[in-house]
Amino acid sequence: MPQGDKWLDQNAGPVVRPYALTGGRTAPAAGEVLDLIAIVSATDLGERESDAIDLSPEDRTILSLCRRPVTVTDVAAGTELPLGVVRVLLADLIARGRIAVVPQRRTGDQPSTDLLKEVLHGLRAL
């Protein structure tokens, strides 16, 4: 930065600005905003057509990450895109039937006591 080396190195960030990938949208077009730890997974359609022509490179990366159930946070980390961008892209893929939200083993906001105990046992066993 001090001596004007180059305008663009990796510190300059991506050449395509993140929200250009979403057409400038910062929130999903429809549906609720995905929770950070919502679990998503590719649908059969998504698996089958993982290189369909209407998919952007980012969509493909997301689909390949979602071959197994992963959290939204992990998708964001795996794509190295901002969370807000990933949410928009995921919502698009969900709307197009390529990705689905996986129901979790808990009801509502409060995990069951049994589940909490499983967490506790898991922690103790670390």
Added chain:
Amino acid sequence: MASAPSDGPDGLLAAFKIVVAGGFGAGKTTLVGAVSEVRPLRTEETLTSASIGLDDLAGVGDKKTTTVAMDFGRITLSNRLVLYLFGTPGQERFWFMWDELSYGALGAVVLADTRRLDDCFPSVDYFENCQLPFVVAINCFDDAPRYDPEDVRVALDLDSHIPVMLCDARDPGSVKQILITLVEYVLARRPEPSQAEPAAPLAPAAPAPLHDRAGPAAPLEPAEPRGTFGSGLRLIPHEPGGEAVSHDRATWRSTVQ
């Protein structure tokens, strides 16, 4: 690289999150990194002169970067359970992310740095207000003065049931103990008459939480006494100037409001 463990026996898995909060430079990123199985995702930006004044580095010595987005770490507990730790952005201008991080969280860890204890007042206030269960972990920096956790409890104006413990955020064992204490605490607060585990299954292990020392402190609190604590607490020996300012959360709140 470990994507989340795939389908367990019943084909489902559950993800939990715990929020790690605390003042700027209190060691949140370190704590997350100590137990995470993946390198924590962190978006750090070098502090520049532009952020001086916004990010007060007094007393935090050589910390040169500050987390501007979020850190998270992941712990796979079983083939069906994954636990995420999210560090809150330290600066107040990122408050808007707190609601998001706290929503649906299992609980929170407030990391306290005794050199700048008042930095964690906002975190304590926040979790009290949104009623998210939390524990306070005092990060024992090598050069920070040591205090009795009970003194910290008083300075933070914490209810006697809230666990307060010493920790080393670099040490996985220490961090694990914090998380265990938090989950035990969450479980103990559940009204669960059916279980043979009333509010005391918190068998204090070796580096135990010191929250069972509630004895002397407990009678002090018939709901109102916030603000009556604090006088004479000299927890923050501010370095160069020398005047040991007595900080406590009750006074802090009265100045904020």
